[in-house]
């Protein structure tokens with residue numbers, strides 16, 4: 607595809623056209639990558655302007671997970687060194703939420719390891735959300751596994767607006783990465799959360815051996831689901847996991863992947879998440895390929911960023927505001 611064809615598609619996207627898989631594959635195969643990145647940036651600006659959405663997460667329960675996700679150090683099936691603890695102290699979560707809010711971070715998520723949070727832990731975490739609300743206005747998100755309607759309703763009732771459940775990769779590739787739960791179970795959790803009025807944060811991890819077509823398939827599934835926030839993680843291979851020897855993606859592959867996720871999901875927040883340190887040397891360019899949001903502060907088990915203030919300077923320099 608040449609520059610004219612790429613920008614012709616941009617005009618169609620602005621008019622409401624949903625990119626097809628055939629168009630997406632043709633776009634990422636272009637030899638004019640600069641035009642592809644520019645197109646994604648233009649679509650981001652057209653639909654979202656220069657507002658940059660900041661969110662933060664708290665590892666509320668760490669390690670000892672029964673699931674066997676190949677990328678994750680928290681699985682009991684792997685041999686990685688990871689902190690193992692039951693629930694984070696409520697006072698720690700409250701302090702962290704208030705600190706993040708003071709930095710201008712708009713959302714705060716409690717994240718638990720495991721297939722699904724237990725009822726006991728869920729009730730304790732709901733109390734934590736309530737305590738945070740008594741001293742902070744920060745918006746609430748949650749990421750607590752494959753939940754049914756009753757558990758999701760408990761979260762909604764304490765003010766959780768966004769539920770997070772990553773598709774991680776394509777439907778085709780997912781079974782090669784995890785055997786203990788399925789892609790369909792993730793979709794079911796997302797649809798159940800939507801059925802009770804929650805917004806969805808769902809994305810994936812790039813660099814786990816998937817193809818560009820897998821990334822496009824995942825992005826199309828996210829568009830079909832109407833997902834509002836799409837976190838993009840880049841695999842930071844962790845020693846002791848089956849993916850420990852994975853090869854880091856090239857700059858061109860990273861930028862093209864972000865751009866195509868944006869062009870398929872023109873109105874969603876495309877969010878930098880884990881592994882951002884891997885592309886620090888070209889982060890500024892990456893911010894011009896369709897990114898509109900980031901998880902800042904401490905991430906779960908991979909390094910996301912150094913500090914909120916430092917990140918904000920980088921985002922401001924790239925022309926964003928908060």
Ligand code: SF4
Pocket residue numbers: 671672673674675678679680681718719720721
């Ligand atoms: S990604 Fe979640 S479900 Fe999978 S092993 Fe890690 S903590 Fe468990």
